[in-house]
């Protein structure tokens with residue numbers, strides 16, 4: 001099926017077009033620069049930016065794909081979770097398009113879309129998979145048996161999300177927002193010489209929180225370490241701190257993801273969300289999974305961070321699976337449950 005997907009849950013206005021599992025267009029307009037000086041996404045600013053960018057971005061995607069609205073089989077849009085006002089712009093826009101073109105509409109889950117996007121890179125999922133979903137707002141391990149039916153949560157962060165930890169640590173190291181990319185770059189110039197804590201990995205933690213994550217202790221440990229250096233008046237080896245922090249995050253994420261695969265007897269690990277763009281996470285996951293005969297699926301970095309293609313990919317999957325479209329009055333759901341694939 002030919003599907004257009006609209007993403008506006010945070011600060012990226014994304015419009016993607018896919019035919020089956022083939023990506024035809026992935027147009028993106030970001031308001032990230034407008035938020036950078038606040039050190040985080042400002043909801044009102046994001047909503048206004050979506051409003052201005054939505055129609056031009058839809059037109060650009062149609063142009064890039066060389067298709068017309070009339071050719072579409074369906075329209076998909078992120079219904080949640082995300083910023084309420086930002087979601088509303090995409091949902092209202094998608095409903096307007098659906099109404100005008102008389103096309104079916106699918107309101108879909110942003111997190112499931114972060115998993116589904118890998119089908120554009122590596123084809124359909126052939127068996128059960130464990131998904132490691134790591135982004136600015138979420139860090140979860142999920143079991144995926146059939147993406148059109150739902151996912152089963154296995155564990156999640158009990159405090160900060162992995163991406164949030166990258167953003168906070170970057171800030172205290174004087175790096176710009178979002179912090180993932182600059183930490184990734186700095187870490188390549190440094191060495192993981194400091195041993196920072198690995199949250200929820202002691203034998204006792206594992207008993208009650210086997211597949212859960214915790215990153216707030218790590219963030220605090222980095223802050224304390226940097227403060228101690230500054231108090232001494234000694235220079236902070238920023239690249240080494242970045243590398244050490246990144247190593248701790250990737251160690252825990254890959255350790256628990258592979259444990260989840262082995263526990264579930266599943267051979268495929270799919271990694272999605274903005275943090276999946278991290279070069280060390282990608283390398284470490286491949287290396288560790290290979291030792292256990294587990295295949296890692298992770299899309300190219302541009303498809304890991306928020307985009308419209310992921311929404312189109314999930315929409316296309318739902319159409320192909322024969323799922324019924326959403327009713328035209330579905331709401332934007334800022335707290336949409338992970339167990340819902342669509343509305």
Ligand code: ATP
Nearest residue numbers: 135136137138163178179180274275277278305306
């Ligand atoms: P959610 O999907 O939970 O709603 P989100 O929509 O805020 O989160 P995503 O684009 O999925 O956004 O992820 C953004 C996060 O990914 C940010 O926290 C950012 O720092 C992080 N990130 C991006 N690139 C990298 C990288 N190379 N290394 C580590 N983290 C990264």
Ligand code: MG
Nearest residue numbers: 010011012306
């Ligand atoms: Mg973003």
Ligand code: FE
Nearest residue numbers: 135273274306
């Ligand atoms: Fe996201």
